Amino acid sequence: MKNIFRVRNSQTVQVAENDGSGLPVPVDAEAGESAAVELTEPVPDQTSESPPPEPAPVNLEMADVAMAEVPQPVAGPRRVPPRSEPVAAGDGVKVWVAQYVVPEIEAILAEVQELKEFIQELEQRKAELERKVSEREVLRNALLTGSGLPIRQAVQYVLSELGVSVQADSTDRSDLVLEHKGLDFVAEVTACEGPTGLAHIRQLNHWVEDFIETHGRQPKGVLIANPFFNLPLDQRDTNGCVAFPEELRLLAEERYKFCLLTTPQLFVAYCKFKEGQLNTNEFMTELFETVWVYGNHRDYHRFKVALEMA
Numbered sequence: 001m002k003n004i005f006r007v008r009n010s011q012t013v014q015v016a017e018n019d020g021s022g023l024p025v026p027v028d029a030e031a032g033e034s035a036a037v038e039l040t041e042p043v044p045d046q047t048s049e050s051p052p053p054e055p056a057p058v059n060l061e062m063a064d065v066a067m068a069e070v071p072q073p074v075a076g077p078r079r080v081p082p083r084s085e086p087v088a089a090g091d092g093v094k095v096w097v098a099q100y101v102v103p104e105i106e107a108i109l110a111e112v113q114e115l116k117e118f119i120q121e122l123e124q125r126k127a128e129l130e131r132k133v134s135e136r137e138v139l140r141n142a143l144l145t146g147s148g149l150p151i152r153q154a155v156q157y158v159l160s161e162l163g164v165s166v167q168a169d170s171t172d173r174s175d176l177v178l179e180h181k182g183l184d185f186v187a188e189v190t191a192c193e194g195p196t197g198l199a200h201i202r203q204l205n206h207w208v209e210d211f212i213e214t215h216g217r218q219p220k221g222v223l224i225a226n227p228f229f230n231l232p233l234d235q236r237d238t239n240g241c242v243a244f245p246e247e248l249r250l251l252a253e254e255r256y257k258f259c260l261l262t263t264p265q266l267f268v269a270y271c272k273f274k275e276g277q278l279n280t281n282e283f284m285t286e287l288f289e290t291v292w293v294y295g296n297h298r299d300y301h302r303f304k305v306a307l308e309m310a
Helices: 097-101 103-145 150-163 196-214 244-256 265-273 280-289
Strands: 166-167 175-180 183-192 218-227 259-262
Touching: 097 196, 103 150, 103 244, 150 175, 150 183, 150 218, 150 265, 166 244, 175 196, 175 280, 183 196, 183 280, 196 218, 196 244, 218 280, 259 265, 259 280
Parallel strands: 183 218, 218 259
Antiparallel strands: 166 175, 175 183
16 A cells, blocks of 8 residues: 655655554655655455556655654663752652662661761861861960060969969059968069069069068069060070069069069970979979079970971
8 A cells, every 4th residue: 555645845755665653754854945755555356357547646744744753763872870869849759759768778868977076076076176276376475575554474384284273453554472381472564575574573562562561571572574575495595685684683573583584484394284294283383482593493495396397
Protein backbone atom coordinates (compact mmCIF):
# COMPACT_ATOMS: atom_id res chain seq x y z
CA MET A 1 0.00 0.00 0.00
CA LYS A 2 1.26 3.49 -0.77
CA ASN A 3 0.87 6.32 1.71
CA ILE A 4 0.22 9.79 0.40
CA PHE A 5 0.95 12.77 2.67
CA ARG A 6 -0.08 16.28 1.77
CA VAL A 7 2.34 19.11 2.53
CA ARG A 8 2.52 22.71 1.44
CA ASN A 9 6.01 23.31 0.31
CA SER A 10 7.65 23.42 -3.02
CA GLN A 11 10.39 21.27 -1.58
CA THR A 12 9.81 17.60 -1.95
CA VAL A 13 11.17 14.58 -0.18
CA GLN A 14 11.16 10.94 -1.03
CA VAL A 15 9.75 8.47 1.41
CA ALA A 16 10.99 4.95 1.30
CA GLU A 17 8.90 1.85 1.66
CA ASN A 18 7.38 1.16 5.06
CA ASP A 19 9.98 -0.44 7.33
CA GLY A 20 7.41 -2.31 9.36
CA SER A 21 7.14 0.30 12.13
CA GLY A 22 3.92 1.74 10.78
CA LEU A 23 5.53 5.12 10.02
CA PRO A 24 7.23 6.32 6.83
CA VAL A 25 10.98 6.73 6.97
CA PRO A 26 12.00 10.00 5.26
CA VAL A 27 14.94 10.22 2.90
CA ASP A 28 16.58 13.65 2.97
CA ALA A 29 16.64 15.69 -0.22
CA GLU A 30 19.12 18.47 -0.87
CA ALA A 31 17.89 21.85 0.45
CA GLY A 32 16.77 24.36 -2.17
CA GLU A 33 16.04 21.77 -4.85
CA SER A 34 12.48 21.30 -6.06
CA ALA A 35 11.58 17.69 -6.73
CA ALA A 36 8.39 15.72 -6.90
CA VAL A 37 7.45 13.76 -3.84
CA GLU A 38 6.32 10.32 -4.65
CA LEU A 39 4.54 8.53 -1.86
CA THR A 40 3.64 4.94 -2.37
CA GLU A 41 0.90 3.05 -0.62
CA PRO A 42 -0.25 -0.54 -1.02
CA VAL A 43 -3.69 -0.77 -2.66
CA PRO A 44 -6.07 -3.65 -2.95
CA ASP A 45 -5.23 -6.24 -5.64
CA GLN A 46 -7.02 -5.71 -8.98
CA THR A 47 -7.36 -7.96 -11.96
CA SER A 48 -4.82 -7.82 -14.69
CA GLU A 49 -7.54 -6.49 -16.96
CA SER A 50 -7.67 -3.20 -15.06
CA PRO A 51 -4.12 -2.21 -14.05
CA PRO A 52 -3.82 0.38 -11.25
CA PRO A 53 -3.56 3.96 -12.41
CA GLU A 54 -0.19 5.65 -12.13
CA PRO A 55 -0.15 8.09 -9.23
CA ALA A 56 0.35 11.69 -10.24
CA PRO A 57 3.14 13.68 -8.64
CA VAL A 58 1.83 15.93 -5.89
CA ASN A 59 3.52 19.03 -4.47
CA LEU A 60 3.07 19.05 -0.72
CA GLU A 61 3.78 21.95 1.58
CA MET A 62 5.54 21.14 4.86
CA ALA A 63 3.38 23.53 6.89
CA ASP A 64 0.40 21.17 6.71
CA VAL A 65 2.18 18.09 8.03
CA ALA A 66 4.29 17.56 11.16
CA MET A 67 6.82 14.95 10.28
CA ALA A 68 7.57 13.23 13.59
CA GLU A 69 10.98 11.78 14.04
CA VAL A 70 11.01 8.43 15.64
CA PRO A 71 13.98 8.19 18.03
CA GLN A 72 15.91 5.03 17.70
CA PRO A 73 16.96 3.32 20.92
CA VAL A 74 20.59 4.08 21.68
CA ALA A 75 22.64 2.23 24.24
CA GLY A 76 23.78 4.71 26.94
CA PRO A 77 25.94 4.58 30.08
CA ARG A 78 24.72 2.71 33.09
CA ARG A 79 22.61 4.92 35.34
CA VAL A 80 23.93 5.55 38.85
CA PRO A 81 21.51 6.20 41.72
CA PRO A 82 21.57 9.89 42.69
CA ARG A 83 23.12 11.06 45.92
CA SER A 84 20.85 11.73 48.85
CA GLU A 85 20.32 15.44 49.26
CA PRO A 86 17.88 17.47 51.33
CA VAL A 87 14.52 17.80 49.67
CA ALA A 88 13.32 21.37 49.51
CA ALA A 89 10.29 22.98 47.94
CA GLY A 90 11.13 24.35 44.54
CA ASP A 91 13.64 21.61 43.75
CA GLY A 92 11.15 19.88 41.51
CA VAL A 93 10.79 17.03 44.00
CA LYS A 94 7.67 16.42 46.04
CA VAL A 95 8.25 17.50 49.64
CA TRP A 96 6.46 14.49 51.04
CA VAL A 97 9.16 12.23 49.64
CA ALA A 98 11.41 13.25 52.54
CA GLN A 99 9.21 11.17 54.83
CA TYR A 100 10.73 8.03 53.36
CA VAL A 101 14.36 7.19 54.03
CA VAL A 102 16.84 4.54 53.13
CA PRO A 103 17.79 2.89 56.44
CA GLU A 104 21.42 4.04 56.17
CA ILE A 105 20.46 7.71 55.90
CA GLU A 106 19.42 8.12 59.53
CA ALA A 107 22.68 6.62 60.80
CA ILE A 108 24.74 8.81 58.48
CA LEU A 109 22.85 11.95 59.45
CA ALA A 110 23.33 11.11 63.13
CA GLU A 111 27.07 10.81 62.59
CA VAL A 112 27.10 14.12 60.68
CA GLN A 113 25.34 15.80 63.61
CA GLU A 114 27.88 14.38 66.04
CA LEU A 115 30.69 15.76 63.91
CA LYS A 116 29.03 19.18 63.79
CA GLU A 117 28.78 19.26 67.57
CA PHE A 118 32.39 18.11 67.92
CA ILE A 119 33.57 20.81 65.49
CA GLN A 120 31.61 23.41 67.44
CA GLU A 121 33.32 22.32 70.65
CA LEU A 122 36.71 22.55 68.96
CA GLU A 123 35.91 26.04 67.66
CA GLN A 124 34.95 27.16 71.15
CA ARG A 125 38.11 25.64 72.60
CA LYS A 126 40.19 27.28 69.86
CA ALA A 127 38.60 30.69 70.55
CA GLU A 128 39.33 30.31 74.27
CA LEU A 129 42.97 29.43 73.64
CA GLU A 130 43.38 32.33 71.23
CA ARG A 131 41.93 34.66 73.87
CA LYS A 132 44.47 33.43 76.42
CA VAL A 133 47.33 33.90 73.96
CA SER A 134 46.15 37.43 73.23
CA GLU A 135 45.96 38.28 76.94
CA ARG A 136 49.50 37.04 77.55
CA GLU A 137 50.84 38.92 74.54
CA VAL A 138 49.28 42.14 75.84
CA LEU A 139 50.82 41.48 79.25
CA ARG A 140 54.26 40.79 77.78
CA ASN A 141 54.13 43.89 75.58
CA ALA A 142 53.12 46.10 78.49
CA LEU A 143 55.87 44.83 80.81
CA LEU A 144 58.63 45.12 78.21
CA THR A 145 57.60 48.13 76.13
CA GLY A 146 54.66 49.74 77.94
CA SER A 147 54.20 53.02 79.77
CA GLY A 148 51.44 54.89 81.56
CA LEU A 149 48.26 53.07 82.58
CA PRO A 150 48.95 49.86 80.57
CA ILE A 151 52.21 49.14 82.38
CA ARG A 152 50.66 49.87 85.78
CA GLN A 153 47.79 47.49 85.03
CA ALA A 154 50.29 44.85 83.88
CA VAL A 155 52.31 45.13 87.08
CA GLN A 156 49.11 44.93 89.13
CA TYR A 157 48.01 41.80 87.24
CA VAL A 158 51.36 40.02 87.65
CA LEU A 159 51.61 40.70 91.37
CA SER A 160 48.02 39.54 91.84
CA GLU A 161 48.85 36.34 89.96
CA LEU A 162 51.76 35.81 92.34
CA GLY A 163 49.31 35.94 95.23
CA VAL A 164 50.13 39.44 96.46
CA SER A 165 47.33 41.69 97.68
CA VAL A 166 47.31 44.75 95.40
CA GLN A 167 45.38 47.96 95.89
CA ALA A 168 45.28 50.80 93.39
CA ASP A 169 43.68 53.98 94.72
CA SER A 170 42.73 55.46 91.35
CA THR A 171 43.63 55.34 87.67
CA ASP A 172 45.27 58.78 87.75
CA ARG A 173 47.90 57.72 90.31
CA SER A 174 51.06 55.78 89.60
CA ASP A 175 51.34 54.07 92.97
CA LEU A 176 50.27 50.62 94.15
CA VAL A 177 49.80 49.51 97.73
CA LEU A 178 50.93 45.90 98.27
CA GLU A 179 50.61 43.51 101.19
CA HIS A 180 51.96 39.99 101.53
CA LYS A 181 52.31 37.90 104.69
CA GLY A 182 52.30 40.98 106.93
CA LEU A 183 54.75 42.92 104.77
CA ASP A 184 53.61 46.35 103.50
CA PHE A 185 54.85 47.82 100.24
CA VAL A 186 54.22 51.04 98.39
CA ALA A 187 55.29 50.87 94.74
CA GLU A 188 55.79 53.58 92.15
CA VAL A 189 55.32 52.23 88.59
CA THR A 190 56.86 54.28 85.81
CA ALA A 191 58.46 54.15 82.35
CA CYS A 192 60.86 56.43 80.55
CA GLU A 193 62.76 56.63 77.28
CA GLY A 194 66.03 57.13 79.13
CA PRO A 195 67.36 56.21 82.57
CA THR A 196 65.33 56.52 85.74
CA GLY A 197 65.59 60.01 87.27
CA LEU A 198 65.52 61.63 90.68
CA ALA A 199 61.94 62.74 90.08
CA HIS A 200 60.80 59.10 90.23
CA ILE A 201 62.55 58.60 93.60
CA ARG A 202 60.91 61.73 95.01
CA GLN A 203 57.49 60.65 93.73
CA LEU A 204 57.87 57.26 95.40
CA ASN A 205 58.79 58.96 98.68
CA HIS A 206 55.63 61.06 98.38
CA TRP A 207 53.46 57.90 98.17
CA VAL A 208 55.32 56.37 101.13
CA GLU A 209 54.62 59.44 103.28
CA ASP A 210 50.94 59.28 102.31
CA PHE A 211 50.79 55.65 103.45
CA ILE A 212 52.47 56.46 106.77
CA GLU A 213 50.03 59.30 107.37
CA THR A 214 47.03 57.09 106.57
CA HIS A 215 48.04 53.81 108.21
CA GLY A 216 50.56 54.89 110.83
CA ARG A 217 53.26 52.39 109.88
CA GLN A 218 56.34 52.32 107.68
CA PRO A 219 56.05 50.48 104.34
CA LYS A 220 58.80 49.35 102.04
CA GLY A 221 59.21 51.67 99.08
CA VAL A 222 59.68 49.85 95.72
CA LEU A 223 60.38 51.59 92.42
CA ILE A 224 59.24 49.41 89.50
CA ALA A 225 60.51 51.12 86.35
CA ASN A 226 60.78 50.45 82.64
CA PRO A 227 63.74 52.60 81.54
CA PHE A 228 64.76 52.73 77.85
CA PHE A 229 61.40 51.11 76.99
CA ASN A 230 61.89 51.80 73.27
CA LEU A 231 65.08 49.70 73.10
CA PRO A 232 65.37 45.89 72.82
CA LEU A 233 66.30 44.25 76.10
CA ASP A 234 69.79 43.26 74.96
CA GLN A 235 70.58 46.93 74.26
CA ARG A 236 69.42 48.38 77.56
CA ASP A 237 72.60 47.50 79.43
CA THR A 238 75.06 48.40 76.67
CA ASN A 239 76.47 51.60 75.14
CA GLY A 240 76.36 53.42 78.44
CA CYS A 241 72.70 52.64 79.17
CA VAL A 242 72.17 52.36 82.93
CA ALA A 243 68.68 51.81 84.27
CA PHE A 244 69.42 53.32 87.70
CA PRO A 245 72.30 55.83 87.58
CA GLU A 246 74.59 56.38 90.57
CA GLU A 247 73.06 59.80 91.16
CA LEU A 248 70.00 58.02 92.56
CA ARG A 249 71.96 56.14 95.20
CA LEU A 250 72.05 58.90 97.78
CA LEU A 251 68.28 59.20 98.00
CA ALA A 252 67.22 55.67 97.16
CA GLU A 253 69.77 53.76 99.20
CA GLU A 254 71.04 55.94 101.99
CA ARG A 255 68.00 58.05 102.83
CA TYR A 256 64.88 56.09 101.91
CA LYS A 257 66.12 52.48 101.77
CA PHE A 258 64.16 51.85 98.60
CA CYS A 259 64.27 48.76 96.38
CA LEU A 260 64.64 49.39 92.65
CA LEU A 261 63.79 46.84 89.94
CA THR A 262 62.70 46.90 86.33
CA THR A 263 59.54 45.58 84.68
CA PRO A 264 61.65 43.21 82.50
CA GLN A 265 62.89 41.65 85.76
CA LEU A 266 59.28 41.31 86.89
CA PHE A 267 58.50 39.71 83.51
CA VAL A 268 61.21 37.07 84.05
CA ALA A 269 60.01 36.42 87.61
CA TYR A 270 56.46 35.95 86.34
CA CYS A 271 57.60 33.52 83.62
CA LYS A 272 59.46 31.47 86.22
CA PHE A 273 56.37 31.51 88.42
CA LYS A 274 54.31 30.09 85.54
CA GLU A 275 56.92 27.34 85.22
CA GLY A 276 56.62 26.57 88.93
CA GLN A 277 60.16 27.78 89.65
CA LEU A 278 59.41 30.92 91.68
CA ASN A 279 58.31 31.00 95.29
CA THR A 280 56.25 34.12 95.97
CA ASN A 281 57.17 34.29 99.65
CA GLU A 282 60.87 34.24 98.83
CA PHE A 283 60.46 36.76 96.04
CA MET A 284 58.56 39.30 98.15
CA THR A 285 60.95 38.82 101.06
CA GLU A 286 63.88 39.57 98.74
CA LEU A 287 62.20 42.80 97.62
CA PHE A 288 61.50 43.82 101.20
CA GLU A 289 65.11 43.23 102.28
CA THR A 290 66.80 44.76 99.20
CA VAL A 291 68.24 48.24 99.54
CA TRP A 292 69.18 49.86 96.26
CA VAL A 293 68.99 47.79 93.01
CA TYR A 294 67.41 44.32 92.97
CA GLY A 295 69.81 41.93 91.30
CA ASN A 296 67.87 38.75 90.49
CA HIS A 297 65.84 37.62 87.44
CA ARG A 298 67.93 39.28 84.76
CA ASP A 299 68.21 36.19 82.55
CA TYR A 300 65.89 37.55 79.82
CA HIS A 301 67.46 35.35 77.14
CA ARG A 302 65.93 32.29 78.81
CA PHE A 303 62.51 33.29 77.48
CA LYS A 304 63.67 34.54 74.11
CA VAL A 305 62.89 32.53 70.99
CA ALA A 306 64.08 32.91 67.42
CA LEU A 307 61.54 34.63 65.22
CA GLU A 308 60.95 33.43 61.67
CA MET A 309 61.20 36.50 59.48
CA ALA A 310 59.04 36.48 56.34
